[in-house]
Amino acid sequence: MVRVIVPSFLRTLARITGEVELEVASPVTPRSVLDALEAKHPALCGTIRDHVTKERRPLVRFYACSEDLSNEPMEAPLPSAVAAGDEPFLVVASIAGG
Amino acid sequence: MKIRVLVGTKKGAFILTSDGKRKAWKVVGPLFHGWEVYHMAGSPADPNRIYASQTSGWFGQVIQRSSDGGKTWETPGGGPKMGPDGMPHGESNKFVYEGKVGEHLHYDNSMKPWEFKRVWHLEPSLDDPDSCYAGVEDAALFKTSDGGRTWKELPALRQHATAPKWMPGAGGMCLHTIVLDKMVPGRIFVAISAAGAFRSDDAGRSWRPINKGLTNDYLPDKNAEVGYCVHRIAQHPAKPETLYMQLHGGVLKTENGGDQWKNIEKGLPNNFGFPIAIDTNEPDTVFVVPIDPMKGRVPPEGKLRVYRTKDGGRTWKPMTKGLPQENCYVDVLRDAMAVDAMDPCGVYFGTSGGQVYHSADGGASWKPIVRDLPYVLSVSVQTIK
Numbered sequence: 213m214v215r216v217i218v219p220s221f222l223r224t225l226a227r228i229t230g231e232v233e234l235e236v237a238s239p240v241t242p243r244s245v246l247d248a249l250e251a252k253h254p255a256l257c258g259t260i261r262d263h264v265t266k267e268r269r270p271l272v273r274f275y276a277c278s279e280d281l282s283n284e285p286m287e288a289p290l291p292s293a294v295a296a297g298d299e300p301f302l303v304v305a306s307i308a309g310g
Numbered sequence: 311m312k313i314r315v316l317v318g319t320k321k322g323a324f325i326l327t328s329d330g331k332r333k334a335w336k337v338v339g340p341l342f343h344g345w346e347v348y349h350m351a352g353s354p355a356d357p358n359r360i361y362a363s364q365t366s367g368w369f370g371q372v373i374q375r376s377s378d379g380g381k382t383w384e385t386p387g388g389g390p391k392m393g394p395d396g397m398p399h400g401e402s403n404k405f406v407y408e409g410k411v412g413e414h415l416h417y418d419n420s421m422k423p424w425e426f427k428r429v430w431h432l433e434p435s436l437d438d439p440d441s442c443y444a445g446v447e448d449a450a451l452f453k454t455s456d457g458g459r460t461w462k463e464l465p466a467l468r469q470h471a472t473a474p475k476w477m478p479g480a481g482g483m484c485l486h487t488i489v490l491d492k493m494v495p496g497r498i499f500v501a502i503s504a505a506g507a508f509r510s511d512d513a514g515r516s517w518r519p520i521n522k523g524l525t526n527d528y529l530p531d532k533n534a535e536v537g538y539c540v541h542r543i544a545q546h547p548a549k550p551e552t553l554y555m556q557l558h559g560g561v562l563k564t565e566n567g568g569d570q571w572k573n574i575e576k577g578l579p580n581n582f583g584f585p586i587a588i589d590t591n592e593p594d595t596v597f598v599v600p601i602d603p604m605k606g607r608v609p610p611e612g613k614l615r616v617y618r619t620k621d622g623g624r625t626w627k628p629m630t631k632g633l634p635q636e637n638c639y640v641d642v643l644r645d646a647m648a649v650d651a652m653d654p655c656g657v658y659f660g661t662s663g664g665q666v667y668h669s670a671d672g673g674a675s676w677k678p679i680v681r682d683l684p685y686v687l688s689v690s691v692q693t694i695k
Contacts, residue, residue: 221344222369225385255385258403259369271368305368 240295318347321684356439363429387459408465433488445485464514479503506538520568546593556586574623585647632676651693660686
């Protein structure tokens with residue numbers, strides 16, 4: 213099981229409590245995790261990445277294992293600890309605006 | 311009789327309700343905590359159906375829908391189900407331009423491709439609760455016919471020959487006003503900042519600019535076909551050929567469906583402002599809120615005044631009773647004024663300071679319903695029988 217934590221605003225929107233657990237086939241990548249997340253919670257479509265281009269929205273960041281993975285390719289494998297469910301994949305809303 | 315006032319703010323939405331007397335008010339909210347709610351609108355065909363535009367600089371656009379008068383909300387099409395293609399369907403938030411996207415003029419004279427940012431205005435169909443129009447930034451007109459599950463652009467407007475000359479106003483290049491003509495089938499008016507007003511006589515399949523007579527001090531061509539920063543237009547069904555306009559600099563009137571406009575600003579302290587509304591019972595009675603653009607978009611002299619004409623713009627009088635007449639420095643945005651369908655007409659407006667004022671006597675006197683909401687972006691009203 214891959215564990216995903218989304219920002220509180222998106223948890224409210226999609227009526228999610230706590231972490232989301234997802235079955236994701238190998239290789240586990242940001243794209244495959246987000247595909248599975250949107251499949252389980254379609255209300256999140258378009259909120260984390262663009263509907264059409266599938267690019268990450270500018271003020272949303274991806275972290276895992278204390279690393280900023282936001283600019284890694286969407287097809288790049290995530291750390292094995294994320295694939296194994298030992299560490300969560302974090303979708304983070306940037307602090308912006310002061 | 312029940313009045314429901316739908317208030318969109320920079321930090322969520324609020325619903326204010328009262329009976330026909332409009333004396334005691336119940337306030338519910340905030341809904342959609344922390345999100346900007348640009349607009350909410352109820353269906354004329356089914357008052358329990360309400361659409362809301364929830365938007366965020368972080369997470370983009372979300373359309374919410376209520377089918378029980380605002381008690382519960384859903385993102386239509388956002389439920390836990392898959393489409394036949396195996397892909398998730400969260401189409402209710404999806405606004406994609408049809409065909410070639412094209413480019414428009416930018417502040418620096420460069421050309422920028424159209425890019426969807428948010429829904430500014432929702433205008434439910436007059437007769438079908440599942441149909442609703444959406445005016446968006448960058449300027450285009452969308453429509454849903456399935457209760458908000460999916461949205462499809464009416465592309466003829468964005469593909470108009472003048473579109474490359476449209477440019478953003480300070481708030482973005484937004485389609486902020488949609489008027490569905492109640493008397494002439496298929497006739498739609500829209501307004502775009504800063505492109506101008508447009509009219510369709512065939513339900514959006516074709517459009518023409520209707521900006522003759524508009525004045526400006528920001529275009530090199532004083533008779534330009536487009537490029538005007540129209541802030542708002544309003545129409546009364548009893549006089550469908552007559553529309554009123556609050557322009558970036560001017561208050562105007564047309565008596566031939568927009569073919570020609572004339573200035574009616576004489577008697578106002580400023581020709582700048584955002585909203586304009588018409589009394590439900592008196593088609594010649596119009597309300598504006600003058601704002602001083604040279605002092606940071608605040609009421610002139612620190613006095614919050616609604617100006618009312620009862621003779622179609624020949625004369626204007628300030629309506630001040632109950633409104634702050636000193637040290638008031640709030641703004642009132644284009645979608646933040648609305649009227650109910652009672653007699654006498656109720657008038658409502660929200661401010662950047664979070665007050666929502668209402669008048670139950672056609673503007674003669676005012677009271678705040680609430681004083682300390684977040685910055686008010688929009689106010690719309692449902693009169694429920």
